[in-house]
Amino acid sequence: MASTFGEIFRIATWGESHGGGVGVVIDGCPARLPLSEADIQPDLDRRRPGQSDIVTPRKEEDTCRILSGVFQGQTLGTPISILVPNTDARPEAYSEMETHFRPSHADFTYQAKYGIRNWQGGGRASARETIGRVAAGAVAKKILHTLYPGLEILAYVTAIHDIEAQIDGASVTFADIEANAVRCPDANAAAAMIALIKQVRSEGDSVGGLIECLARGVPPGLGEPVFDKLEADLAGAMLSLPATKGFEIGSGFAGVKLKGSDHNDAFRMEDGRVRTATNLSGGIQGGISNGEPIVFRVAFKPTATIAKSQQTVTIAGANADLAARGRHDPCVLPRAVPMVEAMAALVLCDHALRQRAQDCLPR
Amino acid sequence: MASTFGEIFRIATWGESHGGGVGVVIDGCPARLPLSEADIQPDLDRRRPGQSDIVTPRKEEDTCRILSGVFQGQTLGTPISILVPNTDARPEAYSEMETHFRPSHADFTYQAKYGIRNWQGGGRASARETIGRVAAGAVAKKILHTLYPGLEILAYVTAIHDIEAQIDGASVTFADIEANAVRCPDANAAAAMIALIKQVRSEGDSVGGLIECLARGVPPGLGEPVFDKLEADLAGAMLSLPATKGFEIGSGFAGVKLKGSDHNDAFRMEDGRVRTATNLSGGIQGGISNGEPIVFRVAFKPTATIAKSQQTVTIAGANADLAARGRHDPCVLPRAVPMVEAMAALVLCDHALRQRAQDCLPR
Amino acid sequence: MASTFGEIFRIATWGESHGGGVGVVIDGCPARLPLSEADIQPDLDRRRPGQSDIVTPRKEEDTCRILSGVFQGQTLGTPISILVPNTDARPEAYSEMETHFRPSHADFTYQAKYGIRNWQGGGRASARETIGRVAAGAVAKKILHTLYPGLEILAYVTAIHDIEAQIDGASVTFADIEANAVRCPDANAAAAMIALIKQVRSEGDSVGGLIECLARGVPPGLGEPVFDKLEADLAGAMLSLPATKGFEIGSGFAGVKLKGSDHNDAFRMEDGRVRTATNLSGGIQGGISNGEPIVFRVAFKPTATIAKSQQTVTIAGANADLAARGRHDPCVLPRAVPMVEAMAALVLCDHALRQRAQDCLPR
Amino acid sequence: MASTFGEIFRIATWGESHGGGVGVVIDGCPARLPLSEADIQPDLDRRRPGQSDIVTPRKEEDTCRILSGVFQGQTLGTPISILVPNTDARPEAYSEMETHFRPSHADFTYQAKYGIRNWQGGGRASARETIGRVAAGAVAKKILHTLYPGLEILAYVTAIHDIEAQIDGASVTFADIEANAVRCPDANAAAAMIALIKQVRSEGDSVGGLIECLARGVPPGLGEPVFDKLEADLAGAMLSLPATKGFEIGSGFAGVKLKGSDHNDAFRMEDGRVRTATNLSGGIQGGISNGEPIVFRVAFKPTATIAKSQQTVTIAGANADLAARGRHDPCVLPRAVPMVEAMAALVLCDHALRQRAQDCLPR
Numbered sequence A, B, C, D: 001m002a003s004t005f006g007e008i009f010r011i012a013t014w015g016e017s018h019g020g021g022v023g024v025v026i027d028g029c030p031a032r033l034p035l036s037e038a039d040i041q042p043d044l045d046r047r048r049p050g051q052s053d054i055v056t057p058r059k060e061e062d063t064c065r066i067l068s069g070v071f072q073g074q075t076l077g078t079p080i081s082i083l084v085p086n087t088d089a090r091p092e093a094y095s096e097m098e099t100h101f102r103p104s105h106a107d108f109t110y111q112a113k114y115g116i117r118n119w120q121g122g123g124r125a126s127a128r129e130t131i132g133r134v135a136a137g138a139v140a141k142k143i144l145h146t147l148y149p150g151l152e153i154l155a156y157v158t159a160i161h162d163i164e165a166q167i168d169g170a171s172v173t174f175a176d177i178e179a180n181a182v183r184c185p186d187a188n189a190a191a192a193m194i195a196l197i198k199q200v201r202s203e204g205d206s207v208g209g210l211i212e213c214l215a216r217g218v219p220p221g222l223g224e225p226v227f228d229k230l231e232a233d234l235a236g237a238m239l240s241l242p243a244t245k246g247f248e249i250g251s252g253f254a255g256v257k258l259k260g261s262d263h264n265d266a267f268r269m270e271d272g273r274v275r276t277a278t279n280l281s282g283g284i285q286g287g288i289s290n291g292e293p294i295v296f297r298v299a300f301k302p303t304a305t306i307a308k309s310q311q312t313v314t315i316a317g318a319n320a321d322l323a324a325r326g327r328h329d330p331c332v333l334p335r336a337v338p339m340v341e342a343m344a345a346l347v348l349c350d351h352a353l354r355q356r357a358q359d360c361l362p363r
Helices: A037-046 A089-097 A107-114 A127-147 A174-178 A187-202 A230-239 A252-257 A333-358 B037-047 B093-099 B107-114 B127-147 B172-177 B188-203 B230-239 B250-256 B333-356 C037-047 C090-100 C105-116 C125-148 C174-178 C187-202 C229-237 C252-257 C331-357 D037-047 D093-099 D108-114 D126-149 D174-178 D187-202 D231-239 D254-259 D333-358
Strands: A010-015 A023-026 A080-085 A152-160 A209-216 A244-249 A267-270 A271-278 A294-300 A310-313 A317-322 B010-015 B022-029 B080-085 B151-160 B209-216 B245-250 B267-269 B273-275 B294-300 B310-315 B319-322 C010-015 C021-026 C080-085 C152-160 C207-216 C244-249 C267-270 C273-276 C293-302 C309-312 C321-322 D010-015 D021-027 D080-085 D152-160 D209-216 D245-248 D269-271 D273-276 D296-299 D309-315 D319-322
Touching: A010 A127, A010 D021, A010 D080, A023 A127, A023 D010, A037 A127, A037 A333, A080 A127, A080 D010, A107 B333, A127 A333, A127 D273, A152 A174, A152 A187, A152 B267, A209 A333, A209 B250, A230 A294, A230 A333, A230 B107, A230 B230, A230 B245, A244 A252, A244 B230, A244 B250, A252 B209, A252 B245, A252 C090, A271 C207, A310 D010, A333 B107, A333 C331, A333 D333, B010 B127, B010 C021, B010 D152, B022 B127, B022 C010, B022 C252, B022 C331, B037 B127, B037 B333, B080 B127, B080 C010, B127 B333, B151 B172, B172 C090, B209 B333, B230 B245, B230 B294, B230 B333, B245 B250, B273 D108, B294 B333, B310 C252, B333 D333, C010 C125, C021 C125, C037 C125, C080 C125, C080 D021, C105 D333, C125 C331, C152 C174, C152 C187, C152 C331, C207 C331, C207 D254, C229 C244, C229 C293, C229 D037, C229 D126, C229 D231, C229 D245, C244 D231, C252 D231, C252 D245, C252 D296, C331 D010, D010 D126, D021 D126, D037 D333, D080 D126, D126 D333, D152 D174, D152 D187, D152 D333, D209 D333, D231 D245, D231 D296, D231 D333, D296 D333
Parallel strands: A267 B310, A310 B267, C267 D309, C309 D269
Antiparallel strands: A010 A023, A023 A080, A152 A209, A209 A294, A244 A294, A244 B245, A267 A271, A310 A317, B010 B022, B022 B080, B151 B209, B209 B294, B245 B294, B267 B273, B310 B319, C010 C021, C021 C080, C152 C207, C207 C293, C244 C293, C244 D245, C267 C273, C309 C321, D010 D021, D021 D080, D152 D209, D209 D296, D245 D296, D269 D273, D309 D319
């Protein structure tokens, strides 16, 4: 059940970086949604290796195929199985990993937990695992757009290492984000970020950064207190992504330094609708969306796999050194943007369906 | 299912601030655990109102009673029902809340979601709801101590508003934390925090802060990739607590500014055991505990309910002003410390039992 | 999680026959349902001991109290906690049970599984456990009646031991069922059943029987293939009741002896609606309700606890004899009728809410 | 979540009879189980069409491929994805089904529920869906054999239409069952059954029957009262199989006619172990296995799809006639035997892992 996510719109992902492929089964997709591979492939393309000169050059086309659950262009209400075969595997590039644990990677903990691990690449801990999430997220987005035509989920990079972008969330567009390889809508910052990423790669090192995610047009009422509060499910979803170290919503950690009288979002009526004058709440109050944009940020650590030599231990219990071979991302953030969007979409879609069930009696 | 938490060690909490009481049903507690109310009451006492002069003076004894699941001092393996009756309710103190939504509280969103709300106090959104969590957390702690005798979960305040404590996690003890009313093991900072909390209360205002949580003695191998990674479940658990705005583990948001070569935790052998030279990972790698102390921090916003007058709207859709009456916490953090511990214990206990099931074949 | 039932309308029952009480927490009840104890007590009264001269004479009032989730007469959408305190406990009546396992009861298996058991009465294996189910079932019925005004769930006894009633399901009414103590709408058979039950009680023995359940007015479309088919969830629900040994739907076991051409229910249009000429399917096809009455039967064994002396073993592993003391039901069926109804209502209500979520896209 | 089964050993099946294939994802398989396709294919071969002259002659090889979760011959503890591509699809054989609902099949109810259906063959309601179950069941069997070396699950046909076999459960072997095409260990009855099946096929008709399942060597202690009693989960599992109409355990429906003094299974000590003199309980008491053989029976209706002309309605709401074309099973039971075994294995394996988690404190 560890690879199962969601209560009603429930996905089960599977697959290692090396093996027959990766994929996802979506159980609980409503019937009659128009759907084809063309709805899914664009997000997979935003996630895939080799898409630009600042990500890993591994050649993986990541072409998806829908194996079930769709008939004559519409979902059947039955499970949707999506498969992406593995290609371009070079397990020989990973031979040291059979014996050496990569620092701050999952090698040691998988070995400790399972007593076995697929050491050819990252195995299940590889970012390749997220293909199933991104594919399912594309389906979730389409459901959300059908239920709430104005809903839009946008994620973008706001910081790489010590370079911070200046971004006005209110005006960000998808085109702004996709305008550069690092997916930062501040063009000047983006150029600096790209240069930095290339530099650290040349040094055999890596960098991390911040991704902000914005969900506009979410109706009031999504979120299920007390344990499945919307921000709780978003936090859990984001921290399940590889390389994440933190999550904050609205004012976040900075909100700690405000007093209540400054932090509270005053309510006011606007066009007959309850709005807030500010949005330090980040669009969620008491665990339930309030109709304002949902805004949260996710911290990503620098990629663990680096070319520089590092101290480690072997599976036999000896101290040793290790320098990664293989073709790694010097910075995961450009490719993590669609992952963050996908997880946000999965959470919102599941909560939209849950609210349909809950809110069934006459008002 | 929104008030159900955990996969194997599963709790269902119930209760509003005003009504017959609050409580929890624990479904999945292993049999033969010695248990009585005396194991639970101390954590409830650390959570209850009126415990010091910096928290709400409401008089709630919060005395728990175990109604089922225990026989002759031991758990039966059947559901454990724990009840805390409500007392000292003064619903008349909340009469404006019938019509006025408190800013940044859950009044508006509950009304929007459910079309009804218990406006006498916070209802289900009251921190009183956490009594069930703390009671269940005490049971989870006892299981964890039985399975792993050295395991210890400690939470403590590290910042209130702009006052930051200096704390060496390695040496913090439970006695240090409980030595003052704000539960900050840095005595000097604690004194300043207490003075600040009293001052903002006199101003009709409120403050937030940070709580750090440390879990020592957790064995390697807990956590279930890919969605139930240990940090994902901890993040979700913490963001389900009232007033939380952020979660970070290990290096957290600050880790963004390190390069991979500085951020990675080198492995080294120590007394025949795999250890890490640093702990920027925060005790979890690839979603699985690595045997180092688990360290995370939670950001709490300033209390939403304040005595100062604020702009808001009424349920009838009119702009209005509201100044809270009633007896509120000027700062939730002292009472939130046992809540953070409880949620951490619930997550770790559930994962400990899950690992028992997973790791059943011969090694 | 073993005492948790349902996916969206989810209940958690708790309590042993001896201890502080029994109860249930309903998590996932839609908001704004008018609800009070008066909606629940009648079904509890149909279940309670002492209601007639053919059931156990134990004096248990089984008065319920709603502790949470209801405000000003309506559900809040938050968990509903319902408590029934235990009374009239005479644990001394059960002293042999500390050492002697009652044949065909749960004493030995609980001891084997949990290494401990509450031997004062049946503990968790007592039929007293079903109070929480019946209480939650009453809430489920009320939701179903609100969503589908014509829906009606009727259970009734069709056989006791070798006495079989003649019943025309199409015309059975609630009044017919409640017209006699054994809850059999065939008055002649009922009289014979009552006489038989009194006789076997006088012999220190017990009898079993059959309960049929009819759900009229269920709309087409409820049921979730492939594992949560409506009949699968009904079967699991019924076999979770104490003393049940079998479940059949529609033609059931007798259908084995028909050929396909006789067994298939021909479709025909009637008043613009798809109907079936016969109902050997029992109202469910492919796991989904088809709009015809749902009809199923449940086999109950004779009560295990009897006054006659029986061979058994002790907890110390010695052969021994045991004759039950205490006040037991010579036949569980009269009191099992509301239990069957309750479980049917819980299944149908959960599926009604699930279908709301699934069927959310435009047709 | 409707296609997800199990709590800890959890499977998600997917696939329609016509489309890219069918398969299963197993989430929660313990690590280090030796596993390859060779462990799975034999049970798929017992399930597949064309295996004998009394089943459908459709040519489907049903060759499985493990895509993930296994490395160097052992399970990784990660999800195991198993794929069986679809072949030999002749959707043109089903063209009437686009417009005509087959009586007692799932065509009408799927259309009513989902507003769409894959009418090329049975779609998701096809018995082809059970491939994923049988594949996962083979993995479950292997885990059970590893945990409890003596455990054996045997299913076999005990009746076809009005032909009833004479079988002594105590002596049945796998070889006896597989000795004939109908999988009935009574050779004389089997010959008559085979003749009858051929005859009804020649008449364009179909027959049903009974399958008994025996699980030997199950240790005491499996089963989770009160809702996940072992017989409840078995009943739900069996009634989720296509064409099932009833389930009974131990004495079953016949037990209704016994008195308690005859029905109770006396305990006696045997070789230091608690045994029962009879086994009317069917190996389960109070929802928990007692160490005796688990014995249950499942009723299967005659195949709904028959060549004889039948009355039905069209999707446009007109009365019409329909005679099935295509190649159908005149009797599903020979191929249902491995399905029953698989579902029994899935239930027992899940409960074995659940008991590992529950029973973790010192005895």
